[in-house]
Amino acid sequence: MASKYPTLAAALANIGNDYPENGFTFQNMKGVETTLTFTEIEKETAKRAAGLQDHGLRPGDRLGLIVIEPEDFVLTFLAATRVGVVPVPLYPPMSMGGLDAYAERTAKVLETAGAKLLAASSQLQNILWGLVDQVDSLRKLVKVEELGNTDETPVYPEVKPDDICFLQYTSGSTSDPKGVIVTHATLRANTDAILGPAGLDSDPKKDRGCSWLPLYHDMGLIGFVIGPLMWGIPIVFIPALRFLRRTSVWLDAIHRHRASISFAPPFAYSLAARKAKPADIEKWDLSSMKAFGVGAEPISAAGLREFNETFAPCKLKPEAIMAAYGMAEATLAIGLTPVRDLMRTRTVDSAAFQENGNAKEASNGSATLEHVSCGPAFPEHEIKIAGENGDWLDDASEGEICVRGPSITPGYFQNEEATREAFQDGWLRTGDLGYLVDGEVYVTGRIKDLIILNGRNIHPQSIEWAVTDVDGVRKGNVVAFSVPGDRTEEVVVVAEVRGVERDEVSKAIRDAVHSAIGITLGDVVCLGPGMLPKTSSGKLQRRKARQLYLTDGLGRQGSRAPGSTGKLTLARHVAKSLFTRARTITARN
Amino acid sequence: MTDDEIIALLKKALAEVAPGRTADFDKITLEATIDDLDLDSISTMEMVGYLEEQVDALFPDEELAKVKKLADLAALMRGSRVNVA
Structure with a gap:
């Protein structure tokens, strides 16, 4: 099976006739749920499309979108695509601190995209108004909630499969963001592959998706908004920030709605297993789930087995776990284990x-x-x-x-x-x-991070994973790289540590790497919290750390300057886990 | 809520999300920054979720974005907005 429609615009106009019962359910931050049928979505997006045209937007113009409420985001994004306007989704400021760096990156993306208009949640207007002055192409900032307040009807241009549907900005570097072109044709090809018989083998009459993924990036947006609209599959959306504050809302919504499809990065599976209360496990029935997709980060089989074991009493089918691989440049997915197959691993x-x-x-x-x-x-x-x-x-x-x-x-x-x-x-x-x-x-x-030691290829990740469990090391805040030594390359580990017993921690790090990988480290550097260089999306910068190490600048780059936060903000963390895959082909340069 | 009550609640929240580190938080004051807590971002949001449950409130995202010090969080717990200096 494949979608009947060649473009998202065509699907939006018609899918309500095919599946009048189906639609999108939006949970708000308080957990209250509102459902819009696909027919209602067609009507509401028509209004907002007219609103965008009222603001002077024409086919091909770019529209920045920074929207907190999933419902407003989805409706505005879809409205734009109906009239050929190209949305550029950006993440909202989400956590404590870090507003300056946020504004800088956002301005750079809007500039690169040449966005004409920025539509944002009304409560963000104060934080974002400065962007209009900073970004040359940007004419104005409008409240997303007011876009539908018009009596006009939109004029629909012809939208062709090869037209740009939207731009996906990959995490890249802050100074040089890159917008991946997503056309209606690539979207259709990829969502048909994911939802079709070789992937999820979906049926709009039987399946229901449930997602807490942020909607401004590919896994949430393409996987749970665009694909389901092309096919007519009903979805329940939970705000990402609600999931992070109350982990149980995810599996609880799956249980209540008898959902069958969900996707999340590996950290969410560990978090859900760790936070599940016995009463929840007793109550939940997860037997409806045919696919718990896992992607966006290197996948550890052990973490998923733990999830399976924790929720086995909820009648979770072990074959529901579905490992996936993809990147923004491939629209969303490149491969996934077919539904009904058990996770396959190889021990090498x-x-x-x-x-x-x-x-x-x-x-x-x-x-x-x-x-x-x-x-x-x-x-x-x-x-x-x-x-x-x-x-x-x-x-x-x-x-x-x-x-x-x-x-x-x-x-x-x-x-x-x-x-x-x-x-x-x-x-x-x-x-x-x-x-x-x-x-x-x-x-x-x-590729770029591979360490070659005496002709042996070592993935820095395998070293970092070995170190991250060492007592005193801040989980996830470890990098490994190689530097030229006297006779051969030497491997250096830099870790953020808590407390003052750095000699002991250093020794423990050396022991852990030796026993796990069998190599002797050339050097170990222990830094205070927040001292490791990170990209705007929170990814550790191995190369930057290496360069600083070589120039003796590690720990002196002032990342703890007053007012700046050297740590992972929530936005960065979500970005880190969701976007690792969008990582920068550029990084090879 | 008094400052003492808020600090007691913060300590309970921290014990919940970072068990085993109670000694680190023994002497925290409202002047401490969120950074000083040295939590990862997921734990930070878990802490926010815990505090919201305890005071039966939902802190607006745009207010959370402005929080730098524990005193700012205290303001949200008391139901007022964060005052950005």
Whole structure:
């Protein structure tokens, strides 16, 4: 099965006739739920579309969107796409502190997109009004709630499959954000692949999605707004901030609505398992779930097994766990384990894999690594693995994951250079490392960060994971990289630590790395909280840390200056986990 | 709520989201910044959720965005807005 409609605009105009019972249910911050049928969504988006035209927006014009309430966000986003206006979704300021850095990044994105109008929640107007002066192309800031207050009817232009539907800004670097072009055609190709028989095998009459994912990024927006609209699948939306404050609302909504599809990054599964109360576990029935999708970060099989075990009493089917891999440049997904299949993992020989990227099955007694399958390529898509000299590699050999097919972006908005770098002979070079076995893709890391020690390839992540559990180390605030040593490369670990017993912590870090990976560290640096360099989206910057280490500047970059927050804000954390995958093809430069 | 009551509640919230670190929070004052607590962002939001439940309120997102010190959180717990200097 595939969507009947060639564009999102066409689906919006008609899907209510196909499935008059279905629609979107929005939970607000207090948990009160409002449902709009697809027919009501058609009417409301028509009003807002007229409002956008009243403000002078024409097909192809870009519209910045910074909206807190999911309902307002969805309706305005969809309204724009009906009249060919190109929305640029941005995340709202969400956590304590960090407003200056937020404004800087937001201005840069709006400028790169050449946004003409910014529509924002009324309560954000005070925080955002300064952007109109900062961004040349920006003519005004309007309250998103007032867009529908018009008696006009919109004039619908012809919207073609190859037209730009919206721009997805990847986390990239703050100074150089890149807008991935999403067309109606790439959207349709990708959502059909995800929802079709090779993916979720969805049926709008039986399925119901439930999501707390932020809607200003691909997994929430394409996975739970656009795909379901193209197909007519009902969805329940929970505000991301509500989930983070009251974790139980996610599984509770799934239980109450008998939902069958949800997606989240790995951290959400650990959090849900950790916070579940016995009374909830006793009450919840999760047997309706056919897909708990997991993606956006490297997937640890152990964390998912824990989730499965915790919620087994809720009749959770173990095969519901669905590992997924994707990136903004591929619209959303590149691969996922087909519905009804159990999560598949491979246990590979650690030494052979680290030394020459040979992902052979482990034999008895050797140290092992566990890799999770993210399924085969979608129909009409291909995945291949490129070696360092560009040759295609055989099965179980690690190299750069390359993809092609109808889901892949035509490029970055008004950025030919970045587009040229991302593609080679029609293949998108993902910048991710992985291998294929029997056509299924196993994602193992990022190219640029790979540490090569005595000819052995070591993923910094494997070192960081070994260190993150050491007592006194701030979880997740560890980077590993290599530097030139006297005779060979040396591996350095930099960790943010609590307390003052740094010598003890250093020793514990060395021991942990030695026992987990079998290497001796060249140096260990312990920093105070917030001292590690991070990108605007909260990703640790290994390269920056390395550069600072080499120039003796680590811990002196003033990230604890008064008023600035050196820590992960919530926005950054959500960004960190949701956007790791959108990470910057550019990072290879 | 008095300052003492608020500090007691903050300590309970911190014990909830960062068990095992009670010693770190023993001497906190309302002048401490959110940064000083050294929580990750998920724990920070868990703490906010706990405080909201205790005072039976929902802190507006745009007000939370302005919070820097515990005193700012205290203002929200007392039902007033954050005063940005």
